[in-house]
Amino acid sequence: MSVRHALLALLSEGPKYGLQLREEFEARTGEVWPLNVGQVYTTLQRLERDGLVESDTDSDTDGPQKGFRITKAGQQELAGWLRTPSDIASPPRDELVMKILVALRVPGIDVREVIQVHRRYLVELMQQWTRIKETEAEADLSLALVVDAELFRLDAVVRWLDDADGRIKRAGADLPAQLSPPQARGVSPSLRLRIGVKKR
Amino acid sequence: MSVLEMHGVSRVYGQGAAEVHALTDIDLNVEAGAMVAVMGPSGSGKSTLLTIAGSLEDPTSGEVVIGGAALAKMSRNDKARLRRRTIGFVFQDFNLLPGLTAAENVALPLELDGMSARKARVAGLKALDELGLGARASNFPDQMSGGERQRVAIARALVGDRRLLLADEPSGALDSANGEAVIRLIHAACKRGVAAVVVTHDAQLASWADRVVFLRDGRVTDRTSPPQGPESLLEQEQIR
Numbered sequence: 524m525s526v527r528h529a530l531l532a533l534l535s536e537g538p539k540y541g542l543q544l545r546e547e548f549e550a551r552t553g554e555v556w557p558l559n560v561g562q563v564y565t566t567l568q569r570l571e572r573d574g575l576v577e578s579d580t581d582s583d584t585d586g587p588q589k590g591f592r593i594t595k596a597g598q599q600e601l602a603g604w605l606r607t608p609s610d611i612a613s614p615p616r617d618e619l620v621m622k623i624l625v626a627l628r629v630p631g632i633d634v635r636e637v638i639q640v641h642r643r644y645l646v647e648l649m650q651q652w653t654r655i656k657e658t659e660a661e662a663d664l665s666l667a668l669v670v671d672a673e674l675f676r677l678d679a680v681v682r683w684l685d686d687a688d689g690r691i692k693r694a695g696a697d698l699p700a701q702l703s704p705p706q707a708r709g710v711s712p713s714l715r716l717r718i719g720v721k722k723r
Numbered sequence: 724m725s726v727l728e729m730h731g732v733s734r735v736y737g738q739g740a741a742e743v744h745a746l747t748d749i750d751l752n753v754e755a756g757a758m759v760a761v762m763g764p765s766g767s768g769k770s771t772l773l774t775i776a777g778s779l780e781d782p783t784s785g786e787v788v789i790g791g792a793a794l795a796k797m798s799r800n801d802k803a804r805l806r807r808r809t810i811g812f813v814f815q816d817f818n819l820l821p822g823l824t825a826a827e828n829v830a831l832p833l834e835l836d837g838m839s840a841r842k843a844r845v846a847g848l849k850a851l852d853e854l855g856l857g858a859r860a861s862n863f864p865d866q867m868s869g870g871e872r873q874r875v876a877i878a879r880a881l882v883g884d885r886r887l888l889l890a891d892e893p894s895g896a897l898d899s900a901n902g903e904a905v906i907r908l909i910h911a912a913c914k915r916g917v918a919a920v921v922v923t924h925d926a927q928l929a930s931w932a933d934r935v936v937f938l939r940d941g942r943v944t945d946r947t948s949p950p951q952g953p954e955s956l957l958e959q960e961q962i963r
Contacts, residue, residue: 635939639937639939639944639945642937642945643935643937643945643946643947645926646762646926646929646930646935646947647947647948649926649927649929649930650930650931650932650935650947652930653927653930653931657910657931674927674930675927677926678925678926678927681926682926685764685924688764689764
C-alpha cells in the first residue's frame with residue numbers, strides 16, 4: 524500500500540491540512556489501515572522535496588495548520604501510478620507454500636493435518652471478515668471493497684490448500700517417488716529467474 | 724433447542740470387499756437459529772450427511788433426531804410428513820418444476836401437505852414477497868435468471884413453518900454476487916430461528932456460518948472455534 528500515492532490522491536481533490544489527510548485516508552480505506560500522524564508528515568516532506576506537493580509558504584503556520592497542495596508533477600505522478608499494474612506478476616515466496624513443501628519431507632509429519640490446521644485458521648479469519656461485511660460494510664463502499672479483497676485473497680489460499688490436499692491424496696503410496704523423480708531437471712532457467720528461485 | 728441431532732451416525736454401502744464407508748461416527752448438533760457449514764472435498768460424505776439429516780436415507784448405525792423426534796421410530800409416512808412440514812431442501816441446480824410458475828413452485832409443498840390451493844397460494848406469495856420476488860410470482864423458471872431461480876427455491880424451502888433448512892452447494896451454479904445474495908437469505912432465515920446446514924466446498928459461503936465442520940473421508944476431522952469479534956482483525960493490520 525502506497526501512502527505516498529494515497530496522499531497525492533487526496534490532495535488531487537484540493538488543498539488539505541496534514542491532520543485532515545490522515546482522517547480522510549482512514550475513512551476512505553474503510554478504517555482498515557490505521558495511519559499515524561508521523562507517517563503522514565514524513566511522507567508529505569518527501570513529496571515536497573520531490574516537487575510533487577507544495578506547502579503554505581507562510582512559515583508561521585507550521586504543524587497541524589500547515590496546508591498542502593498537489594503540483595502539476597504530482598498530478599502526473601498520480602495518474603502514472605494508477606495506470607501502472609501493481610507488482611503482482613511474480614509470485615512471492617509464500618511461507619505457507621514453503622511449509623507444505625517442507626512438511627512433505629519431514630518424517631512423522633502428516634502433511635494433510637498441516638494443511639487442515641491452516642485451512643481452519645483461514646476459514647476462521649474469513650468468518651471474521653464476513654461478520655464485518657454483514658454488519659458494517661453494507662453502507663460503506665470502501666469498506667466493502669476492502670473486505671471483499673481480503674475474502675477473495677484468503678479464499679484463493681483455501682482453494683490452493685484444497686487442491687494440494689487432493690494432489691497429495693492422489694499421489695498416495697507413490698508420494699516418495701514423486702518427490703524425487705529420477706529425471707528431475709527442475710524448472711527452466713528462465714522460469715527460475717522469474718519466480719526468484721536461486722540456483723543451487 | 725436442538726433442531727437436528729446426529730449421534731454416532733455411520734453409513735456403509737456395499738458388503739465385504741466392496742464395502743464403502745461413506746460416513747463414520749458423525750456427531751452433529753444444530754440448534755434453532757444456528758447456521759452450520761459442512762466443508763470437504765468431493766467424496767468426503769457431505770451429500771450423504773445431508774440426505775441422512777433430511778430423512779431421505781437411513782443411517783447404517785447411529786441416531787438422527789429432528790425436532791426432538793427420533794427418525795428411526797418413524798414410519799415412512801411420518802418421515803414424508805416431516806419433510807413436507809419441517810425440512811426445507813435447497814439444491815445446487817434449483818430443482819424447480821419447469822411447468823409451474825414461481826408462486827406455484829413455492830406453494831407446492833403446502834398443497835402436497837393438504838392445504839387448500841387458495842391458502843397455499845397466499846402463503847407462497849408471502850414467502851416470495853419476503854425474499855423480494857413478489858414481481859416474479861407468475862414467471863416460469865425459464866423466464867428467470869439463475870440467481871432468481873435459486874431465491875425461489877429458497878422461498879419454497881422456507882414456506883410454511885420450516886425449522887430445518889438443508890442446502891447442498893446452494894451457490895454452486897451462481898456467480899459470486901448471486902451466491903452472496905443466496906447465502907444472505909439463508910443467513911437471514913437463521914436469524915429468524917431456522918436451523919440450517921449448508922454443505923459446500925466454497926470457503927466464502929462457509930464463512931457466513933456460525934460454525935464450520937470439516938469432513939474428510941466420511942469423518943469429521945475438525946471444526947472452527949466460535950468466531951471472534953471483528954475488532955481483533957482490524958487491530959492486527961498495520962500499514963507499512
